[in-house]
Amino acid sequence: MAVPRVFVSSTCYDLKYIRENIRYFINNMGFESILSEDGDVFYAPDQHTHDACLTEVQNCQMFVLIIGGRYGGSYKQEDKSITNKEYEEAIKNKIPVFALVEKNVWSDHFVYQKNRKNKNAESIIYPNADNVKIFDFIDEVRKSENNNAIYAFGDFKDIEQYLKKQWAGLLYNFLVNSIETKKVKDLFEEIHSATEKIEYYTKQVALNVGDVHTNILIKCYDIMLGSGVVQSLKGYWGIELSPQIVIGEESIDVLCNNNIKIDSSEGDSITLSGPPYVCSKIRYESLKRQYKELRNTLLKLLSEEKISAEDFKNVK
Structure with a gap:
């Protein structure tokens, strides 16, 4: 039986305990969790390991993004982090993204927003973030045209409750849309049937009086x-x-x-x-x-x- 594959993307070092718990949670839901450090990603010999992660994102049906206080490694020496590029890959492929941010990092983000235009903004120290690029990443997520919800969590229990509600909503939305799709299909079938009848009657009139x-x-x-x-x-x-x-x-x-x-x-x-x-x-x-x-x-x-x-x- 095919099951949804859920890609978990985050900085590896400061959120390891979260990732271990979320892996157990996803598998317990009957889904398949994909975490790079657990060997779930296939590293093709002809690919950079970073690109292999992006390829794996394309093969998943859901994407869980967890943003903590560590920015993480850069993508192939570029300006953005690997996590940031994985997120962009999910958005490009229209994969549902469930974004979560640590509460302390979320608070520092607002301080950053208030002070980013000040002359001494670069000298401000943010105790819960090692790089201000984290805040730019948060802005990228929340300013997206769609799928831009962000949830601030304190511990794993918050994450578990949030994902349960969101995935239940996803299932509900699918069921409701399926019903609406059937209604539209039935309506088109009725229109098609009516059109055929009109064509038939028009033809009969033409044959009799034309x-x-x-x-x-x-x-x-x-x-x-x-x-x-x-x-x-x-x-x-x-x-x-x-x-x-x-x-x-x-x-x-x-x-x-x-x-x-x-x-x-x-x-x-x-x-x-x-x-x-x-x-x-x-x-x-x-x-x-x-x-x-x-x-x-x-x-x-x-x-x-x-x-x-x-x-x-x-x-x-």
């Missing part, structure tokens, strides 16, 4: 709706077809102004857009055959109704 040419045009469109070549030409090459166009152009090559290019690849390949319209020989032969069959079917219908192709071109 002229002969209009009735034939409706029958031609019915035939084209079930044709694979019509869908392929529109979906891949953006070519819109009408009964008059199909009747008027005797082959798919003429239709495409002889701009079909056969590539050398094997299989049933076809590229988007054009001209030139590129496809494999197998796909070209298939489209050519389908187009010919469609055109012959429309011509047969006109013949049965004793309508010439020339006259049919002017039908609107």
Whole structure:
């Protein structure tokens, strides 16, 4: 059974006891905890260990960020810490982030905010933080456009209670959204059904009160709706077809102004857009055959109704 993987990111030294407890808590919840110091991260031989951690973040479904008083090691000698880069990776991949900050560090952060513009700001000593970059990191989290909640904790019990509530809310939100999604889906199905009925009634009215040419045009469109070549030409090459166009152009090559290019690849390949319209020989032969069959079917219908192709071109 697949279970959610939870990446725990924090400075390793001052929060070791917290990380050990949170690992036990996550596993006890039935989830899989991912902590770098416990060997949970795969360090590929061709990757820097820091990049391996970022790769592991991408494979997780939740991200727990714990900010303490130690800034931690820098990411590959860059200006930001490894923890900071792991957080940014989670945000980039739209992974839910649950951010927690030690209460003492949170308090020092407000002191920093009040004094950062003072002339002697650099000389201020913050007893609970070894680097003011921690406060910039906190600001980065709380000023994010979304997923920017931060919870100040005193001990592990605070963390446990917070995560339990947040994960329960996450589950509730998922269930409610699933119900709403079903309601929207049901509504679209009702609209689709109503649209089909309207199209059917409109067609019946046209068949009963319209002229002969209009009735034939409706029958031609019915035939084209079930044709694979019509869908392929529109979906891949953006070519819109009408009964008059199909009747008027005797082959798919003429239709495409002889701009079909056969590539050398094997299989049933076809590229988007054009001209030139590129496809494999197998796909070209298939489209050519389908187009010919469609055109012959429309011509047969006109013949049965004793309508010439020339006259049919002017039908609107």
